[in-house]
Amino acid sequence: MYCIFVGDKPIILTTNIEKETNFKNFLLKDVSIDAVLDTLSKKKIESVRLIHHNPNTILKKFLSKLPNVIAGGGKVYNKNNEVLFIFRNNKWDLPKGKAEKKETIEETAIREVEEETGVSGLKIEKPLQTTYHIFKRNGKLKIKITYWFKMKTNFEGELFPQENEGITKVAWLKEKEIEEAIENSYANIKLLV
Numbered sequence: 001m002y003c004i005f006v007g008d009k010p011i012i013l014t015t016n017i018e019k020e021t022n023f024k025n026f027l028l029k030d031v032s033i034d035a036v037l038d039t040l041s042k043k044k045i046e047s048v049r050l051i052h053h054n055p056n057t058i059l060k061k062f063l064s065k066l067p068n069v070i071a072g073g074g075k076v077y078n079k080n081n082e083v084l085f086i087f088r089n090n091k092w093d094l095p096k097g098k099a100e101k102k103e104t105i106e107e108t109a110i111r112e113v114e115e116e117t118g119v120s121g122l123k124i125e126k127p128l129q130t131t132y133h134i135f136k137r138n139g140k141l142k143i144k145i146t147y148w149f150k151m152k153t154n155f156e157g158e159l160f161p162q163e164n165e166g167i168t169k170v171a172w173l174k175e176k177e178i179e180e181a182i183e184n185s186y187a188n189i190k191l192l193v
């Protein structure tokens with residue numbers, strides 16, 4: 001099963017057909033993205049489930065319906081076990097960004113964290129789950145596929161928000177602060193935290 005978010009509502013890719021309650025079922029092979037988004041916009045609907053018989057190809061079939069944007073990001077811990085957050089578009093988020101040509105996804109993740117926060121000395125510890133969300137840019141729908149990594153750093157310097165990317169604040173957050181921050185965050189970030 002995969003979740004692709006549109007705002008805070010998920011499109012769930014599944015092989016199981018369940019009786020509809022607060023969600024709507026569609027067959028993946030027959031559905032249009034516009035119909036899915038229209039259904040998700042209804043208040044009573046909490047999610048859309050796209051059903052496909054083969055769990056091994058379900059994600060690939062869905063991703064072929066929209067242009068893909070590949071991104072990398074980090075859930076970064078310092079030596080005090082605080083997590084690095086950014087504040088952009090009036091929401092708390094984790095640093096991430098679009099991959100550049102001839103760059104591995106790990107290089108993308110490290111570069112984007114450095115650019116968006118000013119933090120250096122990053123070391124990847126392990127991959128985290130990949131997240132998916134649909135967004136509109138210049139009137140066109142796209143799906144962002146973000147590869148996340150758990151990172152560590154001993155960095156103790158000043159934090160610099162990348163203002164030209166709309167980031168207004170960068171902060172190391174303790175566990176209690178993280179709980180508060182994710183109340184004003186994105187569904188994808190809540191999955192990672």
